[in-house]
Amino acid sequence: MANRLIGFRAALLAGAILLGAGPALAEAVLHRGNAGEPQTLDQAHTSINIEEFILKDLYEGLTIYDASGKIVPGAAESWTVSDDGTVYTFKLRENARWSDGSPVTAEDFVFSFTRVEDPKTAAGYANILYPIKNAEKVNKGELGLDQLGLKAVDATTLEVTLERPTPFFLELLAHQTALPVSKASVEKNGADFVKPGTMVSNGAFKLVSHVPNDNLVVEKNENYWDAANVKLDKVIFYPIDDQAASVRRFEAKEMDLVYNFSADQIERLKASYGEQVHVSPTLATYYYAFDTRQEPYSDVNVRRALSMAVDRDFLAKEIYSGSQLPAYSMVPPGMEGYEPATADFGALSQLDREDEALKLMKEAGYGEGGKPLKIEIRYNTNPNHERVATAVADMWKNTFGADVSMVNLDVSSHYAYLQEGGAFNVARAGWVADYADAENFLALSVSTNKTFNYGKFNNVEYDALMKQSYEERDPATRAKVLHEAEALLMKEQPIAPLLTQADLWLVSSKVQGWQDNAANQHLSRFLSVSE
Incomplete structure (x- = not known):
């Protein structure tokens, strides 16, 4: 009996020690x-x-x-x-x-x-x-x-x-x-x-x-x-590209961090979660690339016309709820020591842009009275990207009478296809600064950039300016050279910058x-x- 009592007390003591130690031993898992x-x-x-x-x-x-x-x-x-x-x-x-x-x-x-x-x-x-x-x-x-x-x-x-x-x-x-x-x-x-x-x-x-x-x-x-x-x-990463599912898991307290939720949820989420909703401006550009290897996207007039017809204010306000800004330059604002070169049509009203776009498309021989315009927009699976593509498709249909279709792949497959040189008409892409310098955005369109020059833009003058920027040691002069290169890029429009991005996080x-x-x-x- 005495031995049993001692054993019982020992068990109680061990349990108490374990219970007391419980919180300290709990894993910290993100x-x-x-x-x-x-x-x-x-x-x-x-x-x-x-x-x-x-x-x-x-x-x-x-x-x-x-x-x-x-x-x-x-x-x-x-x-x-x-x-x-x-x-x-x-x-x-x-x-x-x-x-x-x-x-x-x-x-x-x-x-x-x-x-x-x-x-x-x-x-x-x-x-x-x-x-x-x-x-x-x-x-x-x-x-x-x-x-x-x-x-x-x-x-x-x-x-x-x-x-x-x-x-x-x-x-x-x-x-x-x-x-x-x-x-x-x-x-x-x-x-x-x-x-x-x-x-x-x-x-x-x-x-x-x-x-x-x-x-x-x-x-x-x-x-x-x-x-x-x-x-x-421990950190557990969940590779979920379904934004609605990510938000549901955050709301169920199954995930502590969610990257890139649907922008149309900002107001609802802020109402429910307040400061846990983070809209953080970043050095990033959301753009559409044109495949310059094939007609009609090899024609600068067609590229410019398509770019002009996109109502960026609508995309920023209606799709991204103001969490992103209209973009008319490849380099986002906020880069120290550099002033972005904006597209010349950026100062026009949307109606004036559309009128000019119709003239350019007619000169190229497409649209009403010309050759039919059939466009396929590629994008990576994401509700926001789908809404942007749908809106842009409607803009091109209404402005030019274009026949626009859409195709989407998961993010890995989408970028793998573009980086491997796959043919396309128009493709959605985004670029987040690897480092805070305009060159990081402008180098994407150099002809020798086989990985990220998705539309295979090839312009001797542009390449020469970028080469000059690498050789220039004076920071102010170098910035001017890069600005000149970007001005040329915005004139040629092998890529159409649409939005300056913000990072959306739930924390x-x-x-x-x-x-x-x-x-x-x-x-x-x-x-x-x-x-």
Whole structure:
């Protein structure tokens, strides 16, 4: 009896200890809606922000964006720049570790950057690192890999030599393409290095599991140099491109963050959730691209006419509830030191634009009294994009009598089709600044940009101006050259900018540490959750 009583008391005591310890032992889990399934988790092949959000939780570049969207030290604790601005020397953190416990070395970065520029890798974003000396020539197979301006001085010292001074180089290094890979892991595992259970990463989290189109789970990386300040134990990404479903899951408290909800829900959601609804202006442009390889889109008059006939004020107010602004330039406003070049028809009333558009279309031989105009609009699956396409289709039907149809694919398939050079008539696209410089938007239309020049625009004068901008060292003169290039782009209209975007987020009140920022950078390591 005595033994039983002692056992009973011990059990009660153990239970009390467990109960008391319960809250402290509870996992801190962030549930992130991510607006689509990532095409890849390979730094060398990433291209869209839903991949970026995941990759930047898993890996850490030399520089990173902090919670406010500012560039701060990442895997590099410090750096120096030569007087002529062409040599950067980075000092890596002594305690920087991969998730397998091995040290992050300068050689890992040399290997990673070289891998991106290796023509065999076929990295779609290789141009991000083109400022590195000889990178473009190496990427085009004109020079050997050993000619890159990269040097591991010692295990923790990386020297990077540039072609020319590049004011935004530190921002480029925070791009997902510049995230490192473990040399040892890639050499051992090949393409499988991205798989759960195999991936070795150096960021605040490590990959645990990935069920395509269901969820992707990352857990805190105990070997991360700043692990003591990472407050989340786990982040679960949900690749849901159904915006209504995302909102329902947020309202059911199944997701803490939702990226890109339907704009027509802004007023309703604000009424119910107040400050949990975030409308954050960003450096991003929503545009339609014309396939200039085929008629009639090879005709500048047709492109200009179609662009003029789009009532951007209607799109901004009626479809996006004022959360986005009409756009007449490819480069969004707010870029420090640069004034965007707007299309010449931007100052006209919509009625005057439509009258001018009819004249241009008639000159091209299409529309009423001319050849029939049949147009297919492609867009990635999304209620807002569908509403924009439907509205634009009606505008073109009413203005030109065009026969307009629409086709949509999921976000991964849509961009894969465009990036692989698939033929189209008109295609929806968006560009979010990789770094705060006008070149980032204007480089999309350079003829040699095989990945993002979707409509294959080819203009010798435009290419020459962009080349001149890369060679110009005076910031004010360079800005003028870029402005001239954009003015030409807006005259030719191979792309029709429609809207300057805002990022729409639902952020649960239980999420702490969130800061809206124009760069739309929200690393999970800066967030926490409270019940």
